[in-house]
Amino acid sequence: MSVDALLAVLLIPALAAAALALVPGYRVSAALNVVASAATFVAAASLFFTRPAGGLYLRVDDLSVVFIVLSAFVGLTTSVFSASYIAHEVEIGRLTPARLRFYHAMYQALLFAMNLALVANNIGLMWVAIELATLTTVMMVAVYRTHEAIEAAWKYFILASVGIALALFGTILVYVAAQPVVGAGLPGMVWTRLIVAARRMDPALLNLAFVFLLLGYGTKVGLAPLHAWLPDAHAEGPTPISAVLSGLLLNVALYAVLRFKMLLAANPGAVAPGPLMITMGLVSLIFAAFMLYRRRDIKRLFAYSSIEHMGIIAFAFGMGGPLANFAGLLHMTMHSLTKSAIFFNVGHVAQVKGAQSIADIRGLTVTHPVLGWTLAASVMAIAGLPPFGIFTSEFLVVSSTFARQPLLAVPLVFGLIIAFGALLLRLQGLAFGEPSPGAARARASYLPMFGHLALVLTAGVFFPPLITQWFQHVARLLG
Amino acid sequence: MIDGLSFDIAHLLAGALVLISLLMLYQDRLTALINVFAAQAVTLALSVAWQACVQGAPHLYITAAITLALKAIVIPLALHRIIKILGIHRELDQAVGVGPTMLAGVALVALALVVMLGVTSSGGDRIAREDLAFALSVVLLGLLMMVTRRNAVGLVVGFMSLENGLVLAATGARGMPLVVEISVAFSVLIAFIVIGVFLFRIRERFETVDVAALDQFRGDRG
Numbered sequence: 168m169s170v171d172a173l174l175a176v177l178l179i180p181a182l183a184a185a186a187l188a189l190v191p192g193y194r195v196s197a198a199l200n201v202v203a204s205a206a207t208f209v210a211a212a213s214l215f216f217t218r219p220a221g222g223l224y225l226r227v228d229d230l231s232v233v234f235i236v237l238s239a240f241v242g243l244t245t246s247v248f249s250a251s252y253i254a255h256e257v258e259i260g261r262l263t264p265a266r267l268r269f270y271h272a273m274y275q276a277l278l279f280a281m282n283l284a285l286v287a288n289n290i291g292l293m294w295v296a297i298e299l300a301t302l303t304t305v306m307m308v309a310v311y312r313t314h315e316a317i318e319a320a321w322k323y324f325i326l327a328s329v330g331i332a333l334a335l336f337g338t339i340l341v342y343v344a345a346q347p348v349v350g351a352g353l354p355g356m357v358w359t360r361l362i363v364a365a366r367r368m369d370p371a372l373l374n375l376a377f378v379f380l381l382l383g384y385g386t387k388v389g390l391a392p393l394h395a396w397l398p399d400a401h402a403e404g405p406t407p408i409s410a411v412l413s414g415l416l417l418n419v420a421l422y423a424v425l426r427f428k429m430l431l432a433a434n435p436g437a438v439a440p441g442p443l444m445i446t447m448g449l450v451s452l453i454f455a456a457f458m459l460y461r462r463r464d465i466k467r468l469f470a471y472s473s474i475e476h477m478g479i480i481a482f483a484f485g486m487g488g489p490l491a492n493f494a495g496l497l498h499m500t501m502h503s504l505t506k507s508a509i510f511f512n513v514g515h516v517a518q519v520k521g522a523q524s525i526a527d528i529r530g531l532t533v534t535h536p537v538l539g540w541t542l543a544a545s546v547m548a549i550a551g552l553p554p555f556g557i558f559t560s561e562f563l564v565v566s567s568t569f570a571r572q573p574l575l576a577v578p579l580v581f582g583l584i585i586a587f588g589a590l591l592l593r594l595q596g597l598a599f600g601e602p603s604p605g606a607a608r609a610r611a612s613y614l615p616m617f618g619h620l621a622l623v624l625t626a627g628v629f630f631p632p633l634i635t636q637w638f639q640h641v642a643r644l645l646g
Numbered sequence: 647m648i649d650g651l652s653f654d655i656a657h658l659l660a661g662a663l664v665l666i667s668l669l670m671l672y673q674d675r676l677t678a679l680i681n682v683f684a685a686q687a688v689t690l691a692l693s694v695a696w697q698a699c700v701q702g703a704p705h706l707y708i709t710a711a712i713t714l715a716l717k718a719i720v721i722p723l724a725l726h727r728i729i730k731i732l733g734i735h736r737e738l739d740q741a742v743g744v745g746p747t748m749l750a751g752v753a754l755v756a757l758a759l760v761v762m763l764g765v766t767s768s769g770g771d772r773i774a775r776e777d778l779a780f781a782l783s784v785v786l787l788g789l790l791m792m793v794t795r796r797n798a799v800g801l802v803v804g805f806m807s808l809e810n811g812l813v814l815a816a817t818g819a820r821g822m823p824l825v826v827e828i829s830v831a832f833s834v835l836i837a838f839i840v841i842g843v844f845l846f847r848i849r850e851r852f853e854t855v856d857v858a859a860l861d862q863f864r865g866d867r868g
Binding site for chain 1: 761762764765778781782785789792801805808809811812815816819820821822823824827828831832834835838839842
């Protein structure tokens with residue numbers, strides 16, 4: 168019974184992807200997409216209660232279950248949003264039914280790849296899964312077949328390929344370090360064996376491996392200066408994909424980095440991985456904060472905001488320790504929920520206005536009160552205003568930094584304030600003022616958007632003690 | 647004695663890969679570049695087959711066969727076809743001069759040797775250790791090639807030679823599991839990249855596959 172939940176998380180999306188490749192009608196496949204995502208979410212949630220026994224390839228532990236459930240939840244809500252979004256895209260002729268078939272199959276294939284990366288107990292398998300996730304997202308970014316979309320996909324493809332190539336070199340180095348200790352063959356790549364034996368591995372090899380892994384998977388996390396693919400891929404792909412990229416795929420890559428960080432931390436002779444992550448995190452945060460001011464495209468604006476937040480998260484995990492890790496986990500969850508809510512909103516906005524340019528979107532609260540006010544609320548949430556959950560997590564990151572490394576808190580707070588200013592400045596034009604033309608009613612499904620915002624708001628006001636305990640437990644595991 | 651000989655042959659083949667990578671750096675015509683790449687793929691296939699023999703790991707023969715079929719035959723033929731269709735088979739393709747590129751290449755090889763041999767000096771398998779040093783050189787030279795080529799076909803060849811370095815590293819690490827699976831996954835990736843280049847042109851979205859032309863769309867920098 169319990170093993171089934173682990174397999175279900177993988178098999179449901181895999182089978183759904185195969186089925187969706189065969190279903191011709193887009194209404195049916197959109198519904199099937201939602202059903203499959205919901206089933207995956209149920210299976211993922213059940214992992215909280217029954218923990219299947221792992222093997223040499225697959226395993227679920229307390230860390231990965233947080234990522235899996237978050238991933239399955241955002242996958243579910245995005246599939247609901249996607250159903251209403253693509254109906255409009257088909258009407259205006261941006262997508263043909265044949266491409267939609269492909270799109271839906273790829274959506275489930277992506278969920279499969281991400282779940283596989285999260286439950287993999289094997290560094291080689293994890294690498295293959297992340298590579299598969301890259302391939303599927305590249306094809307989804309290119310789905311509109313416009314010049315810009317193909318260019319964005321190409322840029323993403325090349326940069327991500329180099330990233331995962333470097334990650335593979337790092338993976339091989341980890342195996343070379345593990346092989347004399349754990350023994351040759353399959354055990355040399357199994358997490359559960361590696362983490363136990365990490366103490367006795369050659370620290371110099373591990374250091375070198377971590378540099379490659381951080382650069383490689385860091386490209387996929389979107390950390391500066393390896394972020395160049397991220398804004399283009401977010402802006403030119405379909406909006407549901409922007410939501411999944413920001414809300415999930417970046418997290419999955421981060422999960423890989425965290426796993427290897429734990430490996431290094433378990434070896435007393437290896438260099439501390441924290442400072443590297445702190446530096447990359449701060450650079451991403453401050454760079455993205457300044458870039459926010461110069462954005463003219465609304466999806467690009469929020470893509471840079473994702474880089475900013477991944478920077479904060481990498482910073483928090485780089486600081487380490489129970490409190491900072493807790494803050495990092497919380498921030499990651501809150502960012503995923505808020506950012507995908509924003510992309511749901513932006514998707515509808517871009518459809519009613521027929522444009523993605525910030526200059527063409529004005530006065531939303533006048534023409535579309537629901538969309539406008541929700542956008543205002545979610546931008547305030549992502550900027551870190553109370554009472555939303557991101558305020559709590561950013562406060563925790565800042566306060567834990569002040570307590571331990573006051574000097575590091577200065578650039579952190581600086582970056583947060585710069586980004587805050589940029590977002591509020593942009594929000595003013597988007598939501599208020601003289602409305603721009605384009606008053607078509609949005610036929611949107613507001614449920615995913617409201618659901619996410621409600622969760623973020625609830626987390627900011629009252630965080631369930633059960634989840635707090637869980638996160639604290641995971642934060643201790645992360646070291 | 648046998649051990650010494652097997653080590654020498656592995657060493658020779660891995661060294662040849664680095665040499666061919668350096669050769670690729672200064673090819674300014676695409677046709678020649680593709681031919682040299684095919685030669686590197688053949689050498690890699692030999693090297694993998696030798697490792698399969700030395701380590702007694704028959705599954706590595708599969709990797710060798712994939713390398714030979716795909717990277718030494720299918721992809722070079724496809725690339726030749728692409729550049730013929732695009733009419734760029736006579737074009738020069740160098741963003742940076744040969745001199746600086748070669749100097750940078752030599753520096754990278756030296757860096758790779760210093761880093762890898764320094765790190766792994768604390769014992770361990772000699773073949774694995776020196777293979778890793780050579781592999782890192784090939785990886786870094788591949789990266790350099792990707793930086794110095796303006797043309798998308800040159801970029802792809804650079805990436806594939808980078809990947810050759812990874813296969814060398816993976817097969818050199820004694821008993822590494824999943825090598826076949828990983829090399830298959832990577833081959834799929836490469837196939838998609840090649841198909842991507844091909845599709846760009848067939849759909850006539852771009853006038854050239856010059857990467858500089860891709861930059862005409864510069865996000866919202868305007």
